[in-house]
Amino acid sequence: MNDLMNMTKALADESRVRVVAALSRHEELCGCQVVELLRLATPTVSRHMAVLQSAGLVQSRKEGRWVYYALAKDFPVHLRAWLDSALADAEEIQADRLVLEEIVSCTVQDLCRDQKKRKEEAL
Amino acid sequence: MNDLMNMTKALADESRVRVVAALSRHEELCGCQVVELLRLATPTVSRHMAVLQSAGLVQSRKEGRWVYYALAKDFPVHLRAWLDSALADAEEIQADRLVLEEIVSCTVQDLCRDQKKRKEEAL
DNA sequence: TTATTAGTTTGTCAGTTAGCAAAATATAAA
DNA sequence: TTTATATTTTGCTAACTGACAAACTAATAA
Numbered sequence: 001m002n003d004l005m006n007m008t009k010a011l012a013d014e015s016r017v018r019v020v021a022a023l024s025r026h027e028e029l030c031g032c033q034v035v036e037l038l039r040l041a042t043p044t045v046s047r048h049m050a051v052l053q054s055a056g057l058v059q060s061r062k063e064g065r066w067v068y069y070a071l072a073k074d075f076p077v078h079l080r081a082w083l084d085s086a087l088a089d090a091e092e093i094q095a096d097r098l099v100l101e102e103i104v105s106c107t108v109q110d111l112c113r114d115q116k117k118r119k120e121e122a123l
Numbered sequence: 124m125n126d127l128m129n130m131t132k133a134l135a136d137e138s139r140v141r142v143v144a145a146l147s148r149h150e151e152l153c154g155c156q157v158v159e160l161l162r163l164a165t166p167t168v169s170r171h172m173a174v175l176q177s178a179g180l181v182q183s184r185k186e187g188r189w190v191y192y193a194l195a196k197d198f199p200v201h202l203r204a205w206l207d208s209a210l211a212d213a214e215e216i217q218a219d220r221l222v223l224e225e226i227v228s229c230t231v232q233d234l235c236r237d238q239k240k241r242k243e244e245a246l
Numbered sequence: 247t248t249a250t251t252a253g254t255t256t257g258t259c260a261g262t263t264a265g266c267a268a269a270a271t272a273t274a275a276a
Numbered sequence: 277t278t279t280a281t282a283t284t285t286t287g288c289t290a291a292c293t294g295a296c297a298a299a300c301t302a303a304t305a306a
Contacts, residue, residue: 030252031252031253032252032253042252042253042254043253043254043255043256045253046253047255049253050254062253064252065251065252065253066253067252067253108252116251
């Protein structure tokens with residue numbers, strides 16, 4: 001029961017569901033790409049990813065300075081089916097899909113550089 | 124997306140998941156039976172059932188003084204499959220099953236009478 | 247080594263939520 | 277009508293959660 005509750009609680013947040021939906025289509029996303037998608041502060045995103053990981057819904061691997069996230073290999077099949085059908089025509093997810101195409105069309109290096117620039121301009 | 128989030132938030136509470144699991148096996152349960160199962164204060168249970176209903180996971184009908192709850196007719200199929208498999212051998216749910224057998228073995232009238240007695244003794 | 251940078255951890259604040267008691271509502275029984 | 281009773285609503289408190297900034301870690305680059 002505890003395992004299930006960790007999952008339901010992880011899914012009780014819109015940002016985290018959006019990440020799961022994104023990973024359902026994109027195989028792997030690195031931290032800065034998720035930051036770009038959600039447009040939340042880096043620490044907040046890090047927290048969200050930690051919650052998803054400790055719930056067993058997401059796994060990660062580290063490559064150099066970057067952390068790549070993916071759906072857990074044993075992501076519950078029925079859960080995925082439910083999410084897919086429930087989100088099939090959700091506007092927010094469709095918008096995310098467009099943003100994601102942009103995000104993955106450039107290298108993570110370029111993406112990080114752009115983010116840094118934006119952050120500096122915001123001061 | 125909003126519909127989905129209402130569901131995930133409704134399921135992000137152990138008591139509410141236990142109720143859904145109970146209704147997955149018992150077709151209909153009245154309010155006092157749910158109180159008996161969860162052993163929470165009546166107002167608390169009423170709140171939980173309201174959350175489940177406004178999420179569209181549970182429906183209710185009123186019969187005299189009693190309110191009977193059931194899983195919503197259009198309860199998402201894949202969600203149900205996920206919950207069933209995830210809770211198949213959860214200890215808490217197995218314990219609930221035994222309690223439920225007791226609960227449904229007497230009439231709601233008798234159950235309410237017992238609850239009233241217990242409440243008076245607690246003063 | 248020193249500087250840079252992707253990500254995490256910590257501290258704090260605002261908003262949300264589960265819990266109960268008490269009051270209110272609705273329906274049946276006397 | 278009055279009483280009893282099953283459930284809901286309201287008001288309150290304590291615990292939890294998401295957000296950010298600032299400090300910290302880990303790993304590459306100069």
